[in-house]
Amino acid sequence: MDINVLITLVIVVIAYGFIIFGKKNKAVVVFGLSLVIAALKLVEGLDPENISRVVDLDTLGLLLGMMIIVAFLNTSGFFEYFSIKVIKFGGERFYFTLTLLMIVVALTSAFLDNVVTIIVMAPMMFLIADMLGMDPVPLIVLTLVVDNIGGGATLIGSPFNLVLGSISGFSFNDFIIKLGPASIFAFIAVMLYFRRYIKVDESVVGKIRMLSEMDEGRAINDKKMMKRSLGVFLTVIVLFVVHNLIDVDLSYIALLGGVFLLVVNKKDFEYVAAKIDWDMLFFFAGLYITSYALESVGITSLIAEGLKSVMDNQLMMLITPFILAAISVPILNNVPAALIFGPVLKILIGAGFPTIIWWSFALSGNLATSLTPLGAVQNIVAVTYLEKEIGRSFGFREYLRWMIAPVAISLVIGLIYIFGIFMISK
Numbered sequence: 001m002d003i004n005v006l007i008t009l010v011i012v013v014i015a016y017g018f019i020i021f022g023k024k025n026k027a028v029v030v031f032g033l034s035l036v037i038a039a040l041k042l043v044e045g046l047d048p049e050n051i052s053r054v055v056d057l058d059t060l061g062l063l064l065g066m067m068i069i070v071a072f073l074n075t076s077g078f079f080e081y082f083s084i085k086v087i088k089f090g091g092e093r094f095y096f097t098l099t100l101l102m103i104v105v106a107l108t109s110a111f112l113d114n115v116v117t118i119i120v121m122a123p124m125m126f127l128i129a130d131m132l133g134m135d136p137v138p139l140i141v142l143t144l145v146v147d148n149i150g151g152g153a154t155l156i157g158s159p160f161n162l163v164l165g166s167i168s169g170f171s172f173n174d175f176i177i178k179l180g181p182a183s184i185f186a187f188i189a190v191m192l193y194f195r196r197y198i199k200v201d202e203s204v205v206g207k208i209r210m211l212s213e214m215d216e217g218r219a220i221n222d223k224k225m226m227k228r229s230l231g232v233f234l235t236v237i238v239l240f241v242v243h244n245l246i247d248v249d250l251s252y253i254a255l256l257g258g259v260f261l262l263v264v265n266k267k268d269f270e271y272v273a274a275k276i277d278w279d280m281l282f283f284f285a286g287l288y289i290t291s292y293a294l295e296s297v298g299i300t301s302l303i304a305e306g307l308k309s310v311m312d313n314q315l316m317m318l319i320t321p322f323i324l325a326a327i328s329v330p331i332l333n334n335v336p337a338a339l340i341f342g343p344v345l346k347i348l349i350g351a352g353f354p355t356i357i358w359w360s361f362a363l364s365g366n367l368a369t370s371l372t373p374l375g376a377v378q379n380i381v382a383v384t385y386l387e388k389e390i391g392r393s394f395g396f397r398e399y400l401r402w403m404i405a406p407v408a409i410s411l412v413i414g415l416i417y418i419f420g421i422f423m424i425s426k
Contacts, residue, residue, distance in 0.1 A: 005297045008042045015290045016331070019374060019396075027283035034289035043296040046289065055288045056335070058251040059115070059159070059377060060281055065254025066119045069233050071275035072261045074123055076226035080219035083127040087211050094132075094200045094208065098139075099191060101125075105143055106150030106187055111241065114151035114158055118144065118378040120233075122385045132207045136389055138197040141402045144382045145190050145370045149410065152366025153183035158376070160329070160365055163338035167346055168358050178359045179366070182417040186367060186410040193406050228264055232257045280384050284377060291336035303344050308351060318418055321345065321357045325365035326411055330372040334365060356425070360418050367410040371403050372396065 015033045019026055038046035046054060073079060090097025101121075109117045125143055129136035151157035155165045155175040165175065220226055236257040243250055262272065310320055328337040345357055369375040373383050373396060387394050 004042045007040070008037060008293050008297060011037055011042075012290050012294050015286070016374075027279035027286070030290065031282045031286035034286040034293075037289060037293045043293045045292070045296070051289075054292045055285050058249050060284060061249075061251025062254045063115065063119075063281060063284075063377070063381075064276065065236075065251065065256070065258040066116055067276050068258030068272050069229065069236065069254070069261060070119050070123065071272055072225060072229040072265065073233060074275075075221065076223075076229055077219045077221035078226045078230060079123045079127050081216050081226070083124050083131060084211055084216040084219060086124075087128065087131065087208055088216070091212065092205050092208055094204065095195060095198065098142075098198065102142065102146045102187075102191060105146045106153075106183070109147045109150035110153045110157045110183075114147045114376070115378045115381060116237075116240070117147050117151075118381045118385075121147075122382060126385070126389050131211060132204050134198075134204060137386065137394075137402070138194060140382055140386050141406075142190070142194045142198070144379060145403070145406050145410075146187060147378055148366060148369045148376065149183050149186045149190065152363065152369075153180045158334065158366060158369070160334035160338050160369065160376070161362060163335060164342055164358065164362050164365075167338075167342035168355075170358065175362075178421065179363055182363055182414055183366075185413050185417065189409050189413055190406050193409055225265055229261060232261055277384055280380060283380065287333060287374075288336075291333060291339075294332070295336065295340050303341070307344065307348060314422075317353060317357065318360055318422060319415075321361035322364040322411075322415055322418060325361045325363075326368040326371075329365045329368045330375045333374055334369050334376045337365060356418070356422055359421070363414045363418060364411060367414050368407060371400070371407045373399055 011033050015030050018029050018033075037043065038051070086097060086101065087094075090100070101124075105117055105121055108120075121143055122140060125139045126136050128134075129139050148158070152161065153176060155161050155170070155172045161175060161179075164170075236253055239246070239248070239253045240250060243253060258272075262268065307320060307324075310316060324341060325337065328341060331337075332340065341361065345361060348357060349355060370379065373379045383394055383399060
C-alpha cells in the first residue's frame with residue numbers, strides 16, 4: 001500500500017474517532033486534521049485553487065445565510081410569538097398540535113431543504129418546551145427524525161437524493177412516486193413511537209391554559225424587525241423553490257437575504273458574528289475534506305467488484321444495497337456515501353442489475369441518516385442547538401440511544417416496502 005494512502009487512512013480514522021468519542025473541540029481537531037491532509041498533499045485535488053470543488057461552499061453559504069436570517073427572526077421575538085399562537089390553536093390537545101407541526105416539518109423538508117427546516121424549527125421547539133416546562137430532547141429528536149424522513153421523499157428534499165438523482169438520471173417524479181409512500185408510512189410509525197416519550201401531564205395542561213390567556217403580541221421585541229425578517233425569510237424560501245428556474249445558487253439566495261437584513265436593520269457583521277455558529281461551519285469544511293480524502297484512496301471500483309459476487313440472487317440483490325446504505329450513511333455522512341456508492345450502483349446496473357437497487361439504497365440511506373450525528377449536516381445543526389439549549393454535551397452515545405429505535409422501526413418499514421414494490425413490478 002502506498003505510504004500516502006496509509007497516512008491518509010490513519011488521519012481519517014483519527015478524525016472520525018474523535019468525532020465519535022471526543023468531547024470538546026471537535027470542529028478544531030477535524031478541521032486541523034483535514035488541513036494536515038491538504039498541506040502534506042497526501043491526495044490530489046486539495047490545492048487552494050481547487051478546494052472549492054471539495055468543500056461544498058454552497059452548503060456552507062446556505063447555512064451562514066440562514067443563520068443570519070434566523071438570528072434576526074429570533075431577536076425580533078418571532079419564534080416566541082408563533083409558538084404561543086400554535087399552542088393556543090391546539091389547546092389542550094398538545095400531541096395533535098405537535099403532529100401538525102411535524103407535518104409542517106416533513107413537507108418543508110420534502111420541498112425545500114432539511115438543513116433550513118432544522119434551523120427554522122429548532123428554536124421554535126425549544127421555546128415550546130420552555131413555555132410548557134417539557135424536556136426539549138425528545139421534541140428535537142422527533143423533529144430531526146421527521147426532517148430526514150420528509151426530505152427523503154423527493155429529489156430536492158435532501159442532498160443525498162440530489163447526488164443520487166444526478167448520477168442515476170431519475171426525475172423528481174420518479175423519486176416522489178417511489179419514495180413518497182414509504183416516507184408516509186415511516187412518518188406515521190415514528191409519530192406513534194414518540195408518543196410514549198412526550199408526556200402531557202396536568203402541569204403541562206395547566207401551562208397550556210395559562211398560555212391560552214396570553215397576548216402573543218407582547219412576545220414581539222421589535223415589530224419592524226420581525227416584519228422585515230419574516231418578509232425576507234419567506235422571499236428566500238420562494239426563491240429556494242425556483243432557484244433552478246432563475247439559475248441562482250441556494251447559498252447566494254440565503255446570503256443575499258442575510259446581507260439585506262443587515263442593511264435594512266442598520267447592523268454590521270460584528271453584530272451578527274456572535275450569533276453565527278462558526279464551529280459548525282469549520283467542522284463541515286473539515287468533514288468535506290476528510291470525506292474527499294477517503295474517496296480518493298480508490299475504493300469505488302474495489303467495492304463494486306466485491307458486491308457483484310455478493311449480490312448473486314434476488315434476495316441479496318435487494319438487501320445488500322439497503323444494508324450498505326444503512327451502514328455507510330451514518331458513518332460517512334449522506335453526501336460522501338452517495339458520492340462513493342452512487343458510481344458503484346451505476347457500475348452494477350451497467351453490469352445488468354435492475355434499477356430497484358437505486359431505490360433500495362436511496363430509501364435506506366434517507367431513513368438511516370438520523371442514526372448518528374455524522375449522518376448529515378442537519379444532524380450536527382440539531383445537536384449543536386440542543387447542547388446550547390440544555391447546557392451540556394449531548395454526545396454520540398446518548399444521541400445513538402435516542403435514535404436507534406425510531407431509525408430501526410423506519411428501516412424495517414422501508415425494507416418491507418422495497419420488497420413490496422419489487423414484487424409488484426415483477
